[in-house]
Amino acid sequence: MTTTSRDLKNTVYEHLARLGKALSSGPRVELLDLLAQGPRTVDDLAQQVGQSVANTSQHLQVLRRARLVEAEKRGLHAVYRLAHPDVQAFFGAFRRLAEDRLLEIQDATRRFLAERDALEPVDADRLVARIRAGEVTLLDVRPPEEFAAGHLPGALSVPVADLADRLATLPRDREVVAYCRGPYCVMALDAVQLLRAHGFRALRLDEGVTDWRARGLPITTALQPHP
Amino acid sequence: MTTTSRDLKNTVYEHLARLGKALSSGPRVELLDLLAQGPRTVDDLAQQVGQSVANTSQHLQVLRRARLVEAEKRGLHAVYRLAHPDVQAFFGAFRRLAEDRLLEIQDATRRFLAERDALEPVDADRLVARIRAGEVTLLDVRPPEEFAAGHLPGALSVPVADLADRLATLPRDREVVAYCRGPYCVMALDAVQLLRAHGFRALRLDEGVTDWRARGLPITTALQPHP
DNA sequence: GCACTATTCAAGCAATCGCTTGATCACTTG
DNA sequence: CAAGTGATCAAGCGATTGCTTGAATAGTGC
Numbered sequence: 480m481t482t483t484s485r486d487l488k489n490t491v492y493e494h495l496a497r498l499g500k501a502l503s504s505g506p507r508v509e510l511l512d513l514l515a516q517g518p519r520t521v522d523d524l525a526q527q528v529g530q531s532v533a534n535t536s537q538h539l540q541v542l543r544r545a546r547l548v549e550a551e552k553r554g555l556h557a558v559y560r561l562a563h564p565d566v567q568a569f570f571g572a573f574r575r576l577a578e579d580r581l582l583e584i585q586d587a588t589r590r591f592l593a594e595r596d597a598l599e600p601v602d603a604d605r606l607v608a609r610i611r612a613g614e615v616t617l618l619d620v621r622p623p624e625e626f627a628a629g630h631l632p633g634a635l636s637v638p639v640a641d642l643a644d645r646l647a648t649l650p651r652d653r654e655v656v657a658y659c660r661g662p663y664c665v666m667a668l669d670a671v672q673l674l675r676a677h678g679f680r681a682l683r684l685d686e687g688v689t690d691w692r693a694r695g696l697p698i699t700t701a702l703q704p705h706p
Numbered sequence: 707m708t709t710t711s712r713d714l715k716n717t718v719y720e721h722l723a724r725l726g727k728a729l730s731s732g733p734r735v736e737l738l739d740l741l742a743q744g745p746r747t748v749d750d751l752a753q754q755v756g757q758s759v760a761n762t763s764q765h766l767q768v769l770r771r772a773r774l775v776e777a778e779k780r781g782l783h784a785v786y787r788l789a790h791p792d793v794q795a796f797f798g799a800f801r802r803l804a805e806d807r808l809l810e811i812q813d814a815t816r817r818f819l820a821e822r823d824a825l826e827p828v829d830a831d832r833l834v835a836r837i838r839a840g841e842v843t844l845l846d847v848r849p850p851e852e853f854a855a856g857h858l859p860g861a862l863s864v865p866v867a868d869l870a871d872r873l874a875t876l877p878r879d880r881e882v883v884a885y886c887r888g889p890y891c892v893m894a895l896d897a898v899q900l901l902r903a904h905g906f907r908a909l910r911l912d913e914g915v916t917d918w919r920a921r922g923l924p925i926t927t928a929l930q931p932h933p
Numbered sequence: 934g935c936a937c938t939a940t941t942c943a944a945g946c947a948a949t950c951g952c953t954t955g956a957t958c959a960c961t962t963g
Numbered sequence: 964c965a966a967g968t969g970a971t972c973a974a975g976c977g978a979t980t981g982c983t984t985g986a987a988t989a990g991t992g993c
Contacts, residue, residue, distance in 0.1 A: 492735045494808050494810050494814070495735045495800070495801060495811070496732045497808065498808065499730035499800075500726075500730040500980095502722075502730070504723050504980085505719040505722070505723045507723070520939080521941095529712060530982085531982075531983070532939080534982055534983075536941060537941090537982085546807040552940095552989090555990055557939075566803070573726075576793070579792065580725075580772075580789065580792075584722070587717045588718065663715060665711040665714070727950095747970095758954095763970060763972090764952085765951090781961070782970085783969065784970060
């Protein structure tokens with residue numbers, strides 16, 4: 480009797496721990512973070528996290544066994560995506576808790592930003608009104624697929640790789656605000672550096688689409704995520 | 707340049723994973739679940755999870771390094787508690803996600819409950835009104851310390867171990883509702899069985915104090931958690 | 934059918950993890 | 964101060980994990 484109730488506890492907590500295990504490896508958390516931006520193929524993900532394809536595939540299967548992501552075969556490719564909107568919300572809570580509690584994270588990013596002397600990012604609260612009013616030029620510097628999967632209203636899709644070629648098309652009389660995936664994403668940082676080097680007044684928004692959505696602000700999808 | 711940004715990502719995601727690692731072992735999750743009920747000493751916890759004291763201590767230190775719990779020396783004892791209210795909220799989200807996504811958990815508990823033929827628990831929504839109106843006798847069958855750390859308003863503290871001795875003091879003309887720590891806690895189940903065997907109309911509430919609080923319903927503390 | 938690509942599978946190795954045991958430290962009480 | 968208790972530390976073990984390498988599978992395009 481006490482033994483069977485112990486058994487139940489063990490299996491229940493063991494299953495809970497399976498969810499924890501899924502989040503217990505750096506590369507896996509990074510994969511999840513990428514997938515929170517939108518669906519992706521395996522070797523796309525592998526490239527982004529800088530791991531071998533085989534290894535990435537294995538990590539993805541761990542995530543799949545924990546029901547955090549799911550895969551769909553599309554011709555040659557296997558497209559992975561988050562298994563449910565709840566996962567995105569939970570992952571946000573996970574990241575937020577870690578950032579709040581583990582000061583090392585804040586330290587590391589602060590040190591990194593200081594080192595790159597990228598002026599402190601403007602926080603969203605102050606910018607939201609101006610962005611929504613269209614007083615600034617808003618750039619989404621993520622890859623086009625992520626832009627397609629959802630972006631801030633009014634944002635222009637200018638992948639950081641293409642930015643140099645498209646500088647001429649940007650109005651010079653307005654401030655430019657660049658954003659990418661979130662506070663740890665450096666693409667917006669690169670963009671701001673490049674813009675400033677060319678005389679633009681440029682700022683970095685340190686939130687991504689997921690943070691934006693978490694605030695209850697609107698997201699636009701130019702294309703359906705899975706039509 | 708790309709290398710340093712990789713470095714930042716690695717350290718950030720590695721730190722995030724530290725939080726995941728804390729949640730990646732069954733006993734550790736169980737410890738967290740217990741601590742969500744209220745502060746505890748090490749060997750109290752060790753007994754509850756059925757592990758050696760040394761092992762429990764080590765698990766607690768992993769949780770502490772992840773800043774999920776903190777310890778305070780009190781004379782001979784080390785009292786552990788959750789490090790912040792956010793941790794409790796997050797742990798609730800963690801458990802809820804796991805329950806929703808990992809059907810194995812629901813299966814296991816359902817099978818267990820069926821095996822013990824404990825009639826299905828009454829869900830809170832239907833009972834809340836009657837409990838608040840005081841139409842039923844509400845029993846908190848957890849240990850006294852947990853009752854002291856916070857309990858539902860109007861509940862009587864009747865630890866399951868003492869229940870048999872106190873049956874005579876309970877009114878027989880009203881329904882009895884027993885609760886303990888949550889859906890996986892079997893103390894309320896034992897209590898209901900015992901009550902029914904003695905002719906009471908008894909029901910089990912499958913929520914605990916943390917669920918109750920998460921609903922925004924009131925909690926009473928008879929004693930200050932840390933005076 | 935053949936070459937090619939994207940992904941998964943299987944085997945292997947070093948590193949880490951979970952638990953145990955026995956010693957040690959910190960504090961209380963006789 | 965000695966005895967006793969609660970907790971931590973340190974060493975050691977078997978099991979698991981993370982990554983690599985090389986082969987196998989499934990679908991595409993010639």
